[in-house]
Amino acid sequence: PWFGNVRKTSDYFQLIYDAAVYLIETGDAFVDELTAEEMREYRGSLTEPGKESPYRNRSVEENLELFSKMRAGEFKDGSYVVRAKIDMASPNLNLRDPVLYRIKHESHQATGDAWCIYPMYDFSHPISDAVEGITHSLCTLEFEDHRPLYDWVAERMAKGGLVECIPRQIEFSRLNLKYTVLSKRKLIKLVEDSHVTGWDDPRMPTLSGLRRRGVPPS
Numbered sequence: 001p002w003f004g005n006v007r008k009t010s011d012y013f014q015l016i017y018d019a020a021v022y023l024i025e026t027g028d029a030f031v032d033e034l035t036a037e038e039m040r041e042y043r044g045s046l047t048e049p050g051k052e053s054p055y056r057n058r059s060v061e062e063n064l065e066l067f068s069k070m071r072a073g074e075f076k077d078g079s080y081v082v083r084a085k086i087d088m089a090s091p092n093l094n095l096r097d098p099v100l101y102r103i104k105h106e107s108h109q110a111t112g113d114a115w116c117i118y119p120m121y122d123f124s125h126p127i128s129d130a131v132e133g134i135t136h137s138l139c140t141l142e143f144e145d146h147r148p149l150y151d152w153v154a155e156r157m158a159k160g161g162l163v164e165c166i167p168r169q170i171e172f173s174r175l176n177l178k179y180t181v182l183s184k185r186k187l188i189k190l191v192e193d194s195h196v197t198g199w200d201d202p203r204m205p206t207l208s209g210l211r212r213r214g215v216p217p218s
Helices: 009-025 036-043 060-071 120-130 141-159 184-192 207-213
Strands: 031-033 081-084 098-104 117-119 134-140 168-172
Touching: 009 031, 009 060, 009 081, 009 098, 009 117, 009 141, 031 060, 060 098, 081 141, 081 168, 081 207, 098 120, 117 120, 120 141, 134 141, 141 168
Parallel strands: 134 168
Antiparallel strands: 031 081, 081 098, 098 117
16 A cells, blocks of 8 residues: 555454444434345346345344354355345336345354455445545546445444545546556466466566657656
């Protein structure tokens, strides 16, 4: 990072878990057991509204008990998820009761086997930003439709006292150069497959490549 220590979402797993519990307690989230295929069917389309899950109106107590069992590893992968309770008729598909947590019995590179449930990116992103005191979270344009969910989560976390600030997500368009590959994924492949001599190959759009090409620092 440009300032301070390296920060990881896994540093906040307990807080994010507590945030999900809070949403369940306030009636803003529920534990669902629709299959992935059923969830896609219930979601609707860009022209048709979705349908509410038959498990959407479980009691708070039942939801908390199921979520606790998810945390304890009592269920197999894919059998249960935690979903936000927003609006299945929203024209923005990201607001149609999005998944917040899913079960995944897999070791994590930072936390090992401490967790078998993991938060989805759209849920952990605003919480992590708020904890770190981020005021403006810059994202590329494909996240524009996700901003209402980002705001929904951030506002409820602040209301519940789990975070102290409400960050703002701002989208921007990527800078593209003609006849130049800028994708990190594609550049890595060029290096790994030996199509270039390395990251400092003069044909590479990197600082070291430009230096070898003869571009002066000025």
